[in-house]
Amino acid sequence: MKKTYEIEVDCANCANKMEGAANKTPGVQKAVVNYMAQKMVVEFDEGADPKAVMPEVLKNCKKVEDDCEIYL
């Protein structure tokens, strides 16, 4: 399953870091952060519940980039 989320992130390198953090979150197959469009496209593992995974993704992103936001 693939879902797109609106995000807010200030610098391009921070977006790269968010992408890395999101990809390391369990339940995420592949995450792509589009800095220019301020969007994150997340492909979930089969059977993973986005509602359970996304808060974890946000938590991990906050760890690497304090100033970011994902609108769930």
Place this chain on the structure above:
Amino acid sequence: MTKKQKKMLRRILIAAALMIVLHFAVELLGEHVQEPIWFLLYLIPYWIVGNDILKKAWKGIRNGQVFDENFLMAVATIGAIAIALISRSGDYTEAIAVMLFYQVGELFQSYAVGKSRKNIGALMDIRPDYANIERDGALERVDPDEVSVGTVIVVQPGEKVPIDGTVIEGVSALDTSALTGESVPRTVHENDDVVSGCINLSGVLKLRTTKEFGESTAAKILDLVENATSRKAKSENFISRFARYYTPIVCYCALALAVLPPVVRLLGGSAANWGDWIYRALTFLVISCPCALVISIPLSFFAGIGGASHEGILVKGSNYLEALSKTKVVAFDKTGTMTHGVFEVNGIHHSSMENDRLLELAAHAEIASSHPIARSIQKAYLEGLTWQDDGEIAPKPADLASRKLDRSRVTELEELGGHGIVAKIDDRTVALGNAKLMEQLGVPYIDCHHVGTIVHMAIDGAYAGHILISDVVKPTAKEAIRALHDAGVARTVMLTGDAQKVGEAVASQLGIDEARCELLPADKVSAVEELLRAKPEKSVLAFVGDGINDAPVLARADVGIAMGALGADAAIEAADVVLMDDDPKKIPLAIRIAKKCMRIVYENIWFAIGVKVLCLILGAFGIASMWLAIFADVGVMVIAVLNAIRALFTKHLHA
């Protein structure tokens, strides 16, 4: 500017003002005030401008994220303050200035990106805000999302068509330029299909919607453009990887620079000069932020894709823009791509009377026939010719309204199977058919050097000329091929299901290098595969088709370009690059835009890396101060961002 940016700007200005005031205060009162006071006073602007960086750095350390730019800036500036304090030089301005300029850079970056996002958004201003629905005689504005299929909506002059639909009432001119880049308005009548995103220019239109908003052209295109940069190009991935290694490497170098030379000097018996070497190491840290690179590359792609969409060229991903720039082989479908794909009368030659009069007799002779050729002759008479010989649009005849087919004028109609028709029209004997018919009648005829179906005519036993019915090449096709070659394409190949003679004629007329004819749809795939094997390494093969029955070929080519896709969903799905209108000149334009964008990308990569490496070297030898380092860092970013925005401009790329 956003609220956040304004706040940042205020902080920068206050800190800068305080720093200048303090600087003059030290000059005037330096001797009267004791040292720790100056230090504490200088901490005020430092804290004002840098507190968020310091906080973020602290959080980063706690979260195990050591090498982020906040940490680096914090270490560099605190280090610089510490050196000033220990060496009693009193030069705290440097640390504050570094922080200040770093923040200026960040502010500029966020402003420039926000601005260009808005600019590109404005270029693609096709998102409709509302739809008008008529209820009890009054118009009501509703969210386009809420309009179901089959609803009647009203589009007033000046408004955007919100949802794809069919005209049920009204005539108007539509501005399609936001979708296609084409500036000539398109006139629509009842029963015409209208796509969303066009602007209604003149009359009120009533449309019956044929799609939901989300499935409509405007929504699909916006979605496509916005998500295009999610498909990252190779050079983009390279930069992400580079950034991941660059920062740690520079940090370790900085550490080595701070420790190794002094230790070596101590061992050698001379003074260690700790302060000097640590200062050089801190300069390294300032240069270690990869921001300029990391921001300018996606921005260049975003601008390039935005500029292309403004021309009616939709590129589905940065990776395709990159591939497009390396295109060396272009294969085309013929029908619908290089030609209009419609069989029509497009020439009347050697006519013994007025062309229109000849057409009138021919149309009447064919009055009982429903053969495609008969139909195209009748259409030519009733509606005028669409295209002239040269592919240009033909002018409409003045008496068009009074033209009609009158059965009573036709007598003694006789159909000669496989040859043609002989009929009496207004007491004149008209014979209409192929060369065999002329031979049978013993009428000497003139052959046509054009390719297509030739209908000869004899009137009262004398040759009266012939009518050419063929698929017409687009007027810009020849120019497009030349422009492709100019843009660095080495080989152009036309793939067609048509007969050898027709295919070769079109190819040579247009200057296409090679024609492969009599191909079935499956043969086109294998022809493309063969071309893929034969192409030079690292070059790219693009296939251009109209997307109607060549989806497998579009998918097989390195870059699949679909043409005339306005309203054709299948083509938008199958292709990597979508040309909204059917002008072949958009193909070289797309390649040029891609090339320009990639040139900017590489300029930025080499420029940013080059300046950074230069500063690192100068810093290591103690020539570059921290001032220079931060200027280089911010300056490179500003220049790279401005350069990236250049990718947006496409006007001068038209051939």
